[in-house]
Amino acid sequence: MITLGMIPLEMSGNTSDSASKSILVRKGAWTQAEDVLLRSCIEKHGSVKWSRVPQLAGLNRCRKSCRLRWLNYLNPTLRRGTFDEDEEDLIIRLHKLLGNRWSLIAGRLPGRTANDVKNHWNSRLSKEVIARDKKNGGQVRLATPIRPQPRAITARKQKTSSVITEVEDDHTSWLDHLILDDEKYNKGKMEGQTEAEISFGGLKGFNDDQGLFLEGISRWENPLSDILN
DNA sequence: AACGGTAGCAACCGCCAAGTT
DNA sequence: CAACTTGGCGGTTGCTACCGT
Numbered sequence: 001m002i003t004l005g006m007i008p009l010e011m012s013g014n015t016s017d018s019a020s021k022s023i024l025v026r027k028g029a030w031t032q033a034e035d036v037l038l039r040s041c042i043e044k045h046g047s048v049k050w051s052r053v054p055q056l057a058g059l060n061r062c063r064k065s066c067r068l069r070w071l072n073y074l075n076p077t078l079r080r081g082t083f084d085e086d087e088e089d090l091i092i093r094l095h096k097l098l099g100n101r102w103s104l105i106a107g108r109l110p111g112r113t114a115n116d117v118k119n120h121w122n123s124r125l126s127k128e129v130i131a132r133d134k135k136n137g138g139q140v141r142l143a144t145p146i147r148p149q150p151r152a153i154t155a156r157k158q159k160t161s162s163v164i165t166e167v168e169d170d171h172t173s174w175l176d177h178l179i180l181d182d183e184k185y186n187k188g189k190m191e192g193q194t195e196a197e198i199s200f201g202g203l204k205g206f207n208d209d210q211g212l213f214l215e216g217i218s219r220w221e222n223p224l225s226d227i228l229n
Numbered sequence: 230a231a232c233g234g235t236a237g238c239a240a241c242c243g244c245c246a247a248g249t250t
Numbered sequence: 251c252a253a254c255t256t257g258g259c260g261g262t263t264g265c266t267a268c269c270g271t
Contacts, residue, residue, distance in 0.1 A: 027240080027241075028239095028241090028265095029239075029240075029265080030239085049256075050256075050257070051255080051256065063256080064241085064242090064258095065241080067257075067258085068239090068240065068241085069239090069240085071258095072239075072240085100260065100261085101259095102260065103259060103260085114258095114259075114260080115238085116238085118260075118261085119238055119239085120237085120238095122237095122261095123236055123237050124236085124237085
C-alpha cells in the first residue's frame, strides 16, 4: 500500500481497469468523505455496474477499489467484530474440507466476507490448528479442495447448458453433504472408530444422495478430461 | 519514555472466467 | 471468432495499535 502521507496519487497497476488507464486514481486508505460518497451512490443507484460507480459517486477511485470498499466494509449487511466460537469452528472444518476457498467458506457465515475469513484464518486460526494438530500427534486430516467450482448461474449458461445448471443448483446441497460427512468423521473419531469404519460409515451416511453427488462431480470432470485427452 | 516485535486488518495486485461488443 | 470489459477470487503487502522489554 503506497500512501505517501495523505496524498497517495498513483496509477493503478491493473491494466484491465479502463477507469485507470489514462487518469490518476487515488489509492490507499479511504477517508470518511469517500465512504459517504460511495454509500450514498450505492443507496441511490443500487446495483449499477461497478465501472460506473466512481463516476456516479464522484470518486477518484478505480472500480475495484470501490467494489472492495463496499463489499468488505460499507455494506450494511456485514457483521463486524470478533468471531465467536461457532464461527471459528465452522471455518476450521470448512477449511479442512475446501482449502483456501475463502468465498465459499464465507458464504456459510452470514455477514462475514471472504477477506474477513481469510484474515482471521491467517492471523489466528491457522496457528491454532497447527498447535492443536501438533498436540494430537501431528495427525492432520486434509481434504483435496474440490474443483472446479461454478461461480455463478448466468442467463447464458442456463440457456446453453442444462447440465451445468443442474450441478450448480445442487451447489448448496453438496457442500451440506461435505459438512455432514465431516461431522460424522469427527463423531466417529470421538467414538473410537477406525479410519476405515468412519470412511465406510461416512460414505453410507453421505448418503442417500451420494449417487447424485458423484454424478454431479463426474459431470464436471468428464468434459475436463475430454479436453485434456 | 523509547524502541522493537508482532497481531490484526484494510487495501492492493495479478490473474482468471464469463460476458459483451 | 477475437478483442475487450467486467466481476470476482486468492495471495500478498503494509499500516496501525498494542504489548513486552
